[in-house]
Amino acid sequence: MQMTTTQLRAKSADELKLELVSCIQELGKLRYDASFNKLKNVKALAQARRQKARILTLLREKQVV
Numbered sequence: 109m110q111m112t113t114t115q116l117r118a119k120s121a122d123e124l125k126l127e128l129v130s131c132i133q134e135l136g137k138l139r140y141d142a143s144f145n146k147l148k149n150v151k152a153l154a155q156a157r158r159q160k161a162r163i164l165t166l167l168r169e170k171q172v173v
Contacts, residue, residue, distance in 0.1 A: 110155060113162060121170045128163045135160060 116124065135156045141147040 110159060113166075116162060116166050121167060124163055124167050124170070128160065128167070131156060131160045131163060 111127070116127070119127065135153075138147060138153050138156055142150075142153055147153070
């Protein structure tokens with residue numbers, strides 16, 4: 109599920125960690141589907157990678173502050 113940055117900023121660090129786990133699982137499924145040419149939305153892989161990066165960035169921000 110795609111979330112905006114403002115929605116992610118409203119979450120706590122623990123909630124972001126749970127989001128990160130689900131994002132990593134989704135990314136694995138997408139990579140698996142892409143390897144067998146089952147993936148219909150080819151942009152989904154890039155979107156999942158960006159979502160993972162957003163979450164990691166926000167976790168780092170909360171860690172520093």
